[in-house]
Amino acid sequence: xxxxxxxxxxxxxxxxxxxxxxLIALAAADAVARPVRRPEELADVDALVIPGGESTTMSKLxxxxxxxxxxxxxxxxxxxxxxxCAGMIMLxxxxxDGRDDQETVGGIDMIVRRNAFGRQNESxxxxxxxxxxxxxxVEGVFIRxxxxxSVGGAVDVLAVHDGHTVAVxxxxxxxxxxxxxxxGDHRMHALFVDSVAKTLGT
Ligand SMILES: NC(=O)CC[C@H](N)C(=O)O
Numbered sequence: 001x002x003x004x005x006x007x008x009x010x011x012x013x014x015x016x017x018x019x020x021x022x023l024i025a026l027a028a029a030d031a032v033a034r035p036v037r038r039p040e041e042l043a044d045v046d047a048l049v050i051p052g053g054e055s056t057t058m059s060k061l062x063x064x065x066x067x068x069x070x071x072x073x074x075x076x077x078x079x080x081x082x083x084x085c086a087g088m089i090m091l092x093x094x095x096x097d098g099r100d101d102q103e104t105v106g107g108i109d110m111i112v113r114r115n116a117f118g119r120q121n122e123s124x125x126x127x128x129x130x131x132x133x134x135x136x137x138v139e140g141v142f143i144r145x146x147x148x149x150s151v152g153g154a155v156d157v158l159a160v161h162d163g164h165t166v167a168v169x170x171x172x173x174x175x176x177x178x179x180x181x182x183x184g185d186h187r188m189h190a191l192f193v194d195s196v197a198k199t200l201g202t
Contacts, residue, residue, distance in 0.1 A: 007031060009034065010049060010193065011042065011045035012034070013036055013067075013087075014035035014037050016053045017058065017087075018181060021181035021182055022189075025189040026189055029186045029192075031189075037065060039067060047172075048081045049083070049192075050081060050086070050087030050091065052143065054086055055098070056102050068103055072105050072106065078171070080195060080196045082173075082174045082188075085146065085179055087175065088176060089114055092175075093111075095113070095114055096149060108170045110152065113146055115145075116145070116147040117146075123143040125142070126140050139183045140166065140177075141178050141182045148177070158174075174195070
């Protein structure tokens with residue numbers, strides 16, 4: 001697998017969802033960012049963002065595009081991944097209120113409840129304090145957002161909103177219920193890019 005030295009190359013899973021916004025946020029956070037649709041493209045990035053969108057559709061497309069197993073394998077090998085909203089659902093080892101045939105790639109020992117914060121018209125914004133971001137809360141945009149119902153012992157809870165866990169990390173895998181890519185505040189992406197650079201030793 002080819003890897004850049006210096007600036008990490010970070011893919012955005014481009015099956016469905018708000019891919020463009022993540023590409024922009026990653027570039028602003030000093031990463032080389034590119035869309036990933038095919039297994040060969042996945043093999044060629046140092047790390048991956050799984051965007052917000054619709055996890056049931058993303059799951060179906062991941063199967064059709066032959067990406068589900070390659071994704072699981074790269075995550076098992078330690079590739080850093082950041083999932084937002086639907087991306088968080090994709091990174092859950094187990095989900096509640098999913099569709100019966102819905103697959104996840106897994107990576108975080110957590111149970112995530114889909115659409116837990118309510119429907120589209122119950123979407124909201126809230127200031128969220130995130131462990132590791134010290135210069136003020138981030139603006140959390142929650143759109144049909146999931147929450148983390150429970151986590152295993154190896155999972156670090158990074159943020160809680162209204163008594164519900166909304167940001168977590170396990171090893172190299174990071175997930176948020178909310179969408180920092182929609183705010184123009186790139187600190188969550190910078191946090192991820194920094195952790196990728198550390199993992200690569202650049
Ligand atoms: N904004 C989002 O990513 C919404 C996630 C969506 N509710 C899902 O189940 O995938």
